[in-house]
Amino acid sequence: xxxxxxxxxxxxxxxxxxxxxxxxxxxxxxxxxxxxxxxxxxxxxxxxxxxxxxxxxxxxxxxxxxxxxxxxxxxxxxxxxxxxxxxxxxxxxxxxxxxxxxxxxxxxxxxxxxxxxxxxxxxxxxxxxxxxxxxxxxxxxxxxxxxxxxxxxxxxxxxxxxxxxxxxxxxxxxxxxxxxxxxxxxxxxxxxxxxxxxxxxxxxxxxxxxxxxxxxxxxxxxxxxxxxxxxxxxxxxxxxxxxxxxxxxxxxxxxxxxxxxxxxxxxxxxxxxxxxxxxxxxxxxxxxxxxxxxxxxxxxxxxxxxxxxxxxxxxxxxxxxxxxxxxxxxxxxxxxxx
Amino acid sequence: xxxxxxxxxxxxxxxxxxxxxxxxxxxxxxxxxxxxxxxxxxxxxxxxxxxxxxxxxxxxxxxxxxxxxxxxxxxxxxxxxxxxxxxxxxxxxxxxxxxxxxxxxxxxxxxxxxxxxxxxxxxxxxxxxxxxxxxxxxxxxxxxxxxxxxxxxxxxxxxxxxxxxxxxxxxxxxxxxxxxxxxxxxxxxxxxxxxxxxxxxxxxxxxxxxxxxxxxxxxxx
Numbered sequence: 001x002x003x004x005x006x007x008x009x010x011x012x013x014x015x016x017x018x019x020x021x022x023x024x025x026x027x028x029x030x031x032x033x034x035x036x037x038x039x040x041x042x043x044x045x046x047x048x049x050x051x052x053x054x055x056x057x058x059x060x061x062x063x064x065x066x067x068x069x070x071x072x073x074x075x076x077x078x079x080x081x082x083x084x085x086x087x088x089x090x091x092x093x094x095x096x097x098x099x100x101x102x103x104x105x106x107x108x109x110x111x112x113x114x115x116x117x118x119x120x121x122x123x124x125x126x127x128x129x130x131x132x133x134x135x136x137x138x139x140x141x142x143x144x145x146x147x148x149x150x151x152x153x154x155x156x157x158x159x160x161x162x163x164x165x166x167x168x169x170x171x172x173x174x175x176x177x178x179x180x181x182x183x184x185x186x187x188x189x190x191x192x193x194x195x196x197x198x199x200x201x202x203x204x205x206x207x208x209x210x211x212x213x214x215x216x217x218x219x220x221x222x223x224x225x226x227x228x229x230x231x232x233x234x235x236x237x238x239x240x241x242x243x244x245x246x247x248x249x250x251x252x253x254x255x256x257x258x259x260x261x262x263x264x265x266x267x268x269x270x271x272x273x274x275x276x277x278x279x280x281x282x283x284x285x286x287x288x289x290x291x292x293x294x295x296x297x298x299x300x301x302x303x304x305x306x307x308x309x310x311x312x313x314x315x316x317x318x319x320x321x322x323x324x325x326x327x328x329x330x331x332x333x334x335x336x337x338x
Numbered sequence: 339x340x341x342x343x344x345x346x347x348x349x350x351x352x353x354x355x356x357x358x359x360x361x362x363x364x365x366x367x368x369x370x371x372x373x374x375x376x377x378x379x380x381x382x383x384x385x386x387x388x389x390x391x392x393x394x395x396x397x398x399x400x401x402x403x404x405x406x407x408x409x410x411x412x413x414x415x416x417x418x419x420x421x422x423x424x425x426x427x428x429x430x431x432x433x434x435x436x437x438x439x440x441x442x443x444x445x446x447x448x449x450x451x452x453x454x455x456x457x458x459x460x461x462x463x464x465x466x467x468x469x470x471x472x473x474x475x476x477x478x479x480x481x482x483x484x485x486x487x488x489x490x491x492x493x494x495x496x497x498x499x500x501x502x503x504x505x506x507x508x509x510x511x512x513x514x515x516x517x518x519x520x521x522x523x524x525x526x527x528x529x530x531x532x533x534x535x536x537x538x539x540x541x542x543x544x545x546x547x548x549x550x551x552x553x554x555x556x557x558x559x
Contacts, residue, residue, distance in 0.1 A: 003438070003446065010437035010476065248433040251394055252492075253422020253450050330394045333429055333504070 004265035015270060018234050022227060022274035026309055029223045030282030033305060034297030036216035042294035043209050045157040046088075046105065047202065050112060053082075055202040056183040056194035063195065063205045069179040070194075075108065078183055078191055084109035085180035087171065088158055093121070093138035093147065100127060100138070103158035106171035108180065114153055114165040121147040121170075124162035125154050129291070140174050159208060224305075224312055231271075231316030235263060239323050246324055247332020259324050267317040268310065275306045341532050342368040342391070342500050347400035349386055349555075360386050362555040363400070368500060368532035373523060375535045375546035382552040385504060388536045392425060392502045393417045404500070422450045426493035426501040426531070428522075430508045432485035434477040440464065440488045441473040444495045451496035459495065467491045467521060483514035487521065494525050501526065501533040507542060519545040 008015045041048065056078075061068035065088070075085045086107035093100050102123070107113040114122040123132065132138070136149045147166065156163035172178050182202075189196050197205060204210050239246070246259055279302045289295045349361040360383045368374050376384045389395050391402060393409055402409035404424070409417060421427075434443055444460045464470045467487040477485055486506060493501060503522060507515035523545045526533045535546060543549050551558045 003435070006442065007437040244433070245435060248429070249435070250418075251392075251421065252427055252447065253418050253425075255418065330389055333389075333394070333433070 002265070004262040005269070007262070008266060008269065014238075015266070018230075019270045019274050021230060021234075022271060022309075022313075023278050025223055025227045025230065026275050026305075027278035027281050029220060029227070029305060029309075030278055030297060030302060031285060031295075032216060032220050032223065033301055034282060034286060034295045035293075036213060036220060037298070037301060038294035038296040039160075039212055039216070040209070041155065041296050042157055042160050043212065044159075044203055044206065045155045046103070046113075046163050047158070047199070047206075049155065050184065050199065051186070052199055053184055053186045054189055055197045055199065056185065056191050057181070057197070059193060059195050061195070063197070065181050065202075065206070068181045069177075070181065070183055071179065074191070074193065075180050075183065078185060078188070079108045082186040083184065083188065084113075085183045086113060087177060087179075087181040089171070089175045089177065090159060090161065091164075091174060092141065093164065094141050095132065095136060095138050098131070099141075100130065100132070101161050102127075102164040103161045104171060104174065105156075105158070105163050105165045106168050106180075107165075114151065116150055116165060116167055118167045118169050119146070119148060120150040120167070122151045122153055122165040123149060124156040124164075125152040126157070127162045128152055140170075143174055145170060145173060224308055227309060228312035228316040231267060231313045232320045234320075235267065235317040236320035236323065239263070239320060243323075243327055244332045246327050247329045250327060251329035251333060256325055260318070260321055263317055263321050263324070264314065267313050271310055271313040275309050279306055341370055341404065342534075343401070343403040344387070344391055345401040345403060347387065347390060347402070348398045349383070349390060349395075350398045360555050361390070361397075364552075364555070364557055366391075366550060366557060368534055369547075370499070370530045370532050371527055372547040373526050373533040373535050373545060375537060375543050375549045376552060377537060377540075377543065377549060378552035380538070383555040384536045384552045387552070388502055388504055388534060391534060392427065393421055423452060423496070424499045426496070426498035428486075428489055428493045428501070428503040428506045430505040432477070432482075432489040434480075434485060434488055434492070436477055439474050439476055440469055440480070440491075443488060443492045447492045447495050451498075453496050463491045463495055466524070482510055483517065486510060486514070486518050490518065490521055490525065494529060494531070497529055498531060501531045503533060503535045505537055506535070507537070507539060512541070515539070515542065 057063065057065055057068035058070060070085055079085055084107050086105060089104050091104050092102055105113050107115060109115065116122050121138065132149055134149055134151060137146050138149065139146050147170065183194065249259065250256065282297050282302060286295055286297055344364060344366040347361050347364040348359065350357050350359045364387055376387065378384045390397050397410050400410060409420065438446060441460055441464065444463065445455050448455055464473050467490055469484060469487055469491065472480060472484060480488060507518050510518060519542050522533065
């Protein structure tokens with residue numbers, strides 16, 4: 001006999017309330033996670049898209065890519081198949097009166113970054129929505145150089161701006177920078193005179209990215225913590241209310257373990273249903289939210305958070321359930337109707 | 339044939355530095371098919387004796403002999419198993435599980451006692467206690483008398499050897515009290531249970547086969 005489900009069926013309102021609260025908290029967590037991930041993509045998609053590997057900066061750059069200048073000899077010797085150097089600078093292009101803020105990329109290899117010919121530019125596809133098409137000519141306001149749009153690349157963004165991939169010559173001319181800033185190697189960890197970072201370390205070294213993600217992560221994990229406490233408080237209160245009943249059940253021979261199972265089944269049922277619904281709502285939000293709002297909630301993140309919710313709910317309810325162990329049947333009987 | 343013996347049961351409660359002896363060497367035997375009524379004034383120790391006999395609290399000294407075992411020395415898990423399989427309980431309040439119907443209360447008890455879910459047995463006992471028409475009812479919709487009859491059905495459905503009844507009629511009016519006591523008597527005889535009844539209502543003693551009077555933690559001979 002499943003007493004847990006029978007209790008839920010009999011006390012629908014009570015369990016619906018806690019289910020609704022878990023649904024709202026988990027939905028908020030999913031939305032926030034989608035937003036954090038979306039902002040992260042919007043901020044650093046071009047770096048996040050790169051395969052796991054090693055990012056090298058000059059030692060005197062002190063971990064900041066903006067201060068790193070790789071000398072030509074190092075770039076020549078270290079680049080090759082799957083190893084390449086790149087630079088990134090913030091800037092803009094104009095078309096008639098319209099200005100476009102862009103993150104300019106330049107690299108030694110045509111893969112993974114596009115490497116157009118001189119006088120050409122490849123833009124992130126989001127610029128299409130701002131009225132730019134293949135064949136359009138954009139002008140660099142400072143140098144007056146004209147670049148023809150030869151193609152678009154999907155999901156290539158940096159520092160909340162669409163990426164623009166240009167030739168080395170144009171890049172040097174626009175930003176007066178001859179050297180590459182970052183060296184990417186797939187396997188080589190130690191290169192003389194350079195400091196090595198993993199992809200996550202490199203991302204974390206970019207100040208805007210770290211500050212943004214840390215704030216959102218903090219809110220996110222607080223929500224997870226709150227949901228765990230919510231479970232603990234809710235089940236604690238329920239257990240207090242049921243002290244008499246638990247005592248009587250213990251007196252007639254029900255195992256304490258069975259009372260715990262009862263609580264766990266209830267917790268898992270509530271959490272699973274609430275998280276399933278909020279997960280679906282979180283995924284639906286990705287379709288409904290406006291394009292301008294950076295939102296990205298991968299299924300893997302949804303599943304990982306769902307598991308976290310189940311674990312936190314389990315810990316919270318178990319913690320509160322420790323009270324069940326302490327219930328003495330005799331006290332329950334003496335208290336009267338349970 | 340006696341099935342249940344309490345030998346030299348002593349119980350002392352400590353209240354800070356003060357020790358109070360509530361039971362002072364009580365001896366009592368229960369026989370199958372008999373109701374043994376335990377009477378006495380409030381504070382005489384009768385309820386304490388019942389809860390000790392039922393394995394709901396420890397004795398300070400003495401032996402509880404049941405089926406060749408001394409329950410006073412048995413560990414909690416084994417004691418729980420004895421309570422589930424061999425004992426039946428009726429309390430002052432019915433203490434029914436609020437979210438189970440009358441018949442589900444009985445199925446639960448069968449499950450706890452490790453017995454099969456027998457529809458016929460449940461139907462028979464509900465008929466016996468006059469609750470056939472209320473088998474799908476939840477406790478909240480039962481009257482006080484119905485609740486207590488449901489509690490009696492739950493306490494005997496698994497055919498326990500010993501039934502402990504602590505003031506089972508305390509919350510009922512005299513008519514319902516007599517119904518409940520008649521039922522207890524019938525069940526005790528039919529099922530051959532050894533029933534220990536704690537009551538302070540003298541009218542109920544007529545249903546008992548033996549009456550034992552307690553005073554100041556001792557049984558008066």
